[in-house]
Amino acid sequence: MKKKVLGIIMSVTVVASLLTGCGEASTSTSTSAPATDSAAADSGAATDEAAPAPSGGGKKVAVAMPTQSSERWMHDGANMKEQLEKLGYTVDLQYAEDDVQAQVSQIENMIASGANCLVIAAIDSGALVNVEQQAKDAGIPIIAYDRLLMDTDAVSYYATFDNKGVGTKIGEYIVQHNDLNPSDPKTIELFMGSPDDNNAHMLYAGLMEQIQPYLDDGSLVCKSGQIAFDDNNTLRWDQQTAMKRCEDILTRYYADEDLDICACAYDGLSYGCMSALEGAGYTDANWPMITGQDAELMATKHIISGKQTMSIYKDTRLLASKCVTMVQAVLEGAEPEINDTDQYDNGKIVVPSYLCDPVPVDKDNYKEVIVDGGYYTEEQLAE
Numbered sequence: 001m002k003k004k005v006l007g008i009i010m011s012v013t014v015v016a017s018l019l020t021g022c023g024e025a026s027t028s029t030s031t032s033a034p035a036t037d038s039a040a041a042d043s044g045a046a047t048d049e050a051a052p053a054p055s056g057g058g059k060k061v062a063v064a065m066p067t068q069s070s071e072r073w074m075h076d077g078a079n080m081k082e083q084l085e086k087l088g089y090t091v092d093l094q095y096a097e098d099d100v101q102a103q104v105s106q107i108e109n110m111i112a113s114g115a116n117c118l119v120i121a122a123i124d125s126g127a128l129v130n131v132e133q134q135a136k137d138a139g140i141p142i143i144a145y146d147r148l149l150m151d152t153d154a155v156s157y158y159a160t161f162d163n164k165g166v167g168t169k170i171g172e173y174i175v176q177h178n179d180l181n182p183s184d185p186k187t188i189e190l191f192m193g194s195p196d197d198n199n200a201h202m203l204y205a206g207l208m209e210q211i212q213p214y215l216d217d218g219s220l221v222c223k224s225g226q227i228a229f230d231d232n233n234t235l236r237w238d239q240q241t242a243m244k245r246c247e248d249i250l251t252r253y254y255a256d257e258d259l260d261i262c263a264c265a266y267d268g269l270s271y272g273c274m275s276a277l278e279g280a281g282y283t284d285a286n287w288p289m290i291t292g293q294d295a296e297l298m299a300t301k302h303i304i305s306g307k308q309t310m311s312i313y314k315d316t317r318l319l320a321s322k323c324v325t326m327v328q329a330v331l332e333g334a335e336p337e338i339n340d341t342d343q344y345d346n347g348k349i350v351v352p353s354y355l356c357d358p359v360p361v362d363k364d365n366y367k368e369v370i371v372d373g374g375y376y377t378e379e380q381l382a383e
């Protein structure tokens, strides 16, 4: 009984903090966004020395982003705009709020309004084939941003993070920070990403490679049995969907035993699971390990308070700087930096890619990685 009452109080707190977090993300990039160019210079992400002199000559680069509801895409958009404008390009930045058809229309308008280059972070990576063909026919080059564009030969380059590496690092963290032993099994549930996003599949592959041996020997037990990606993915990486699925799993499979590990593929899914766990009466005494991805401001605060165990930090300033070199390559014949020419087969071509390095962060290293790296200040994290 006591457990339930506590759960309800904590639930209200989480909802309140989620609402505050959303407000920060959608209404103001200045409070929640990491510092952009000067901090990037400190971190070596996009230094003035490295950046060539303004050369854009007013050419128009259109940037199609998926949603403003997730903090990382706000950072990505802001960084792309700032870095491109610094080079003299005009930027048309648009968000489609996870509405696939809206993104198609935005891209059609970008083509019609004379964009010289398209940078696309897709909502549904396979749903843009027609509009990508239109761009190709109009001679407009396309760069895939963070998410691979599938089933098209109209894409020139791909800037991303090592997506399988994200899963590997989450898996390694779980393995290294739990005393995994078949004589004292730990329970685990998986909350994976969107099935229409190639990144989600790669992350899952990296994660499973790490944890499969422990599922096989019984050190890890998934009581719901929802181990296959088809059973544990989350369309559009949606927080509410993850919350409901977690509630259902806790009710059906964890009435008599606690869930020890919540393997979430993104911070938004972690918030959903936290609400479900609090609603089910979990407290500090039996709180599970919770993973995430993006090291959002709120997630980093949760890491400090102990509510979330770890996340994967992705420096969006660095990603933007790599993408900008690709824009310059297609518009000015420059040489972009490429470090992968075989992993990203989109079904039509293998897209030449640059993979940035994802970094796991937890209580022990967030200061060094995130604060010293100039991504968030101590003040932002204390607010």
Ligand code: BGC
Pocket: 070, 072, 146, 147, 193, 197, 199, 200, 237, 265, 266, 267, 293, 294, 314
């Ligand atoms: C990105 C992740 C992000 C997720 C949800 C993925 O494509 O790579 O960084 O957490 O989308 O927005």
